[in-house]
Amino acid sequence: EPEVTQTPSHQVTQMGQEVILRCVPISNHLYFYWYRQILGQKVEFLVSFYNNEISEKSEIFDDQFSVERPDGSNFTLKIRSTKLEDSAMYFCASRDRGRPNTIYFGEGSWLTVV
C-alpha cells in the first residue's frame, strides 16, 4: 500500500520561531494538500497545490504560511513566525490525477508552540 510520509512526527518550538514540516507524497501523485487539526477539534483544510502552484487556500492560510515543492519528491509547509495557536497536528495528503476520489493522508506532524 503506497503511503504519504511526514517528518517530524513531533516538534516543539518557541513562539516566533520558523518551522518547516516536510512531506513526501506518493510518487506519481499530482495534487498535494495540507490540513490542520487543533487538539480535539475538526480537521481543517489549509491549502492545495497543483502544477507547482497553490490552487486553493483557506482563510487560515495567511501570510505566515507558505508551501513549496523544492524537488521532485518533497512538499513542505513553512510557518514563518509561529504563534501559540499554531499548535496542532498537521496532515499532508496527496491525490492521483487519475483517481480524484482517493486521497491519501500522512500520519501527521504534531507541532507544539511554547
Place this chain on the structure above:
Amino acid sequence: GDSVTQMEGPVTLSEEAFLTINCTYTATGYPSLFWYVQYPGEGLQLLLKATKADDKGSNKGFEATYRKETTSFHLEKGSVQVSDSAVYFCALSRNTGGFKTIFGAGTRLFVKA
C-alpha cells in the same frame, strides 16, 4: 459553501451494540462522501467511501449509503467492538477543481466491554 454536519459525541455504547453516527452534507453538484477514522494518537484512515447517489460504502463491518434525497451519509455498524473506539469523521470532496476534502467536526465513540 460546502459543509458537513455530524452528530455530536461522545457516543458511548456497550460491546455488540448497534451503532449509528448521523452525517448530513451541503454541497453543490455531486460530491464524493467519506468516513475517516482516527484512533487515539494516530492519523486519519479512510474507512469507507461512496462516489455517487445510492452507492453503499462498506469496510470492517461498517457501512454507509449515499442518500442524495436527504443529503445524508450515516455510518452504521451492527455490532461494535471495544477496538472500534475512535473518532469518526464524515467528509466530502468535490469532484472538480482542486478536490479538497471538507471534514465534519468528528464524533468520538467509546465502546465498553
